[in-house]
Amino acid sequence: MRLLKQFKLLRSFTQDPLVFITNQRKEQGDFFTVHLGIKKIHFACHPKYAEAMLGTKSDQFQKSRLIFNKIRPITGRRGLVQLENDEWSRVRKITNQIFQRQYMARYPEMMIYFLDKECEKIDGANAVNIIELMTSYTLKTALTVIFGNINNKTVESFSSLFLELNARCGLRMRSFLSLPSIRIYGIQQALRSKIMALVTSQHTAGVNLMSVLRQQIPMIDNDATELIVDQLMTFLFAGFETTAASLASSLYLIAKYPELQEKIISDDDKKSYTTTVYKETLRLYPPAWMLARQAVTDTLLCEQNIAKGDNIFLCVREIQRHPDYWSSPDACQPERFFLDDKPRFSFLPFGMGKRICSGHAMAMMEAVLAISRLCQRYQFSLPDNQPLKMTAMVTLHPVGNINLRVIKR
Numbered sequence: 330m331r332l333l334k335q336f337k338l339l340r341s342f343t344q345d346p347l348v349f350i351t352n353q354r355k356e357q358g359d360f361f362t363v364h365l366g367i368k369k370i371h372f373a374c375h376p377k378y379a380e381a382m383l384g385t386k387s388d389q390f391q392k393s394r395l396i397f398n399k400i401r402p403i404t405g406r407r408g409l410v411q412l413e414n415d416e417w418s419r420v421r422k423i424t425n426q427i428f429q430r431q432y433m434a435r436y437p438e439m440m441i442y443f444l445d446k447e448c449e450k451i452d453g454a455n456a457v458n459i460i461e462l463m464t465s466y467t468l469k470t471a472l473t474v475i476f477g478n479i480n481n482k483t484v485e486s487f488s489s490l491f492l493e494l495n496a497r498c499g500l501r502m503r504s505f506l507s508l509p510s511i512r513i514y515g516i517q518q519a520l521r522s523k524i525m526a527l528v529t530s531q532h533t534a535g536v537n538l539m540s541v542l543r544q545q546i547p548m549i550d551n552d553a554t555e556l557i558v559d560q561l562m563t564f565l566f567a568g569f570e571t572t573a574a575s576l577a578s579s580l581y582l583i584a585k586y587p588e589l590q591e592k593i594i595s596d597d598d599k600k601s602y603t604t605t606v607y608k609e610t611l612r613l614y615p616p617a618w619m620l621a622r623q624a625v626t627d628t629l630l631c632e633q634n635i636a637k638g639d640n641i642f643l644c645v646r647e648i649q650r651h652p653d654y655w656s657s658p659d660a661c662q663p664e665r666f667f668l669d670d671k672p673r674f675s676f677l678p679f680g681m682g683k684r685i686c687s688g689h690a691m692a693m694m695e696a697v698l699a700i701s702r703l704c705q706r707y708q709f710s711l712p713d714n715q716p717l718k719m720t721a722m723v724t725l726h727p728v729g730n731i732n733l734r735v736i737k738r
């Protein structure tokens with residue numbers, strides 16, 4: 330009987346984890362423990378748990394193997410997101426170099442170039458598939474930061490393989506089953522050999538992630554080369570679908586609420602209002618909808634007993650809509666970000682603490698720039714009153730296409 334109940338819970342989690350978590354939180358409160366099939370999971374939906382797990386007690390938690398093993402086909406065994414302790418520190422320090430101020434200063438020009446190329450596709454049109462457009466834009470900017478200048482054919486071959494790999498791993502993540510998949514293995518190998526070919530042959534001018542890694546990790550053996558490929562795969566995984574999904578969601582909100590567009594157009598030089606619109610999108614639809622951790626020791630998490638090895642899902646989406654911290658939590662009100670009245674851990678779309686997103690400054694720059702430039706050029710509206718449906722896979726992203734009506738200003 331108990332086992333049957335556990336499998337029913339697993340089924341409803343698998344079908345729609347967002348609805349499952351919201352319903353359980355309403356019934357059981359901000360911290361609850363559920364047996365999903367044979368796995369015991371704690372769900373934490375309050376900023377105080379985030380503060381402890383990512384801040385004050387972060388040394389007592391590591392990435393959850395239950396979840397992170399499932400994305401190994403994407404990130405490899407030693408991609409930055411998978412690492413802990415000294416090896417994580419070493420690789421993080423090396424990879425952080427591409428986000429230093431002098432390199433960041435060069436990114437806007439490159440971003441504008443790729444965005445304007447996308448705009449050429451919609452200049453004569455009256456409708457746009459905004460997910461496709463934003464995916465193409467963020468993939469090209471990510472590939473440039475990661476590999477330097479690469480040609481269109483490489484962009485296209487990476488794009489379809491990567492999107493399929495992400496989708497297939499996302500399904501595995503929800504099912505809690507890790508059955509070997511020939512298709513996943515096939516795509517993984519195809520992508521890795523393409524990247525391996527770039528790493529071992531191409532010597533690009535300028536500074537990019539690949540050149541930094543090649544310089545700092547001498548490719549003396551296969552192990553070192555694999556470590557480099559793992560980082561390149563990881564940054565691609567982390568660096569474009571997340572930004573594309575959030576940008577598409579932002580433009581959906583902008584199309585739905587025309588008053589946002591007017592305010593974006595008359596924004597100040599610092600793009601303060603545009604930034605609040607993007608932050609509000611990240612609050613409502615955080616691409617990293619939950620952060621999965623595992624206790625490395627028996628511990629107390631704000632009065633909750635946690636045993637060594639327990640898995641805890643920090644529910645970012647629930648925290649960012651927590652009614653104690655966010656008034657009208659489901660409403661789109663960008664102005665709320667002008668008030669500096671929220672506890673730090675109540676808004677964490679990029680995580681927090683030492684494992685905070687490596688590319689958060691780049692993502693903010695890329696998104697605010699795109700939202701601002703697109704609104705200056707076009708007026709967006711919804712062709713019908715379609716709601717924004719999201720699906721939680723590896724990341725949270727819109728279901729199907731988002732088609733927007735577009736008029737050139």
Ligand code: HEM
Nearest residue numbers: 409410567568571572616617678679680684686687688692
């Ligand atoms: C809107 C866009 C993005 C969102 C919402 C996002 C979110 C996140 C979050 C929440 C984490 C922490 C995961 C955890 O603590 O378990 C993370 C880690 C990471 N992100 Fe992002 N990210 C975005 C864009 C990017 C970009 C553009 C890059 C790079 C080009 C990037 C690279 C990474 C890397 C390498 C990590 C792992 C850091 C580590 O483990 O030390 N992300 N991201």
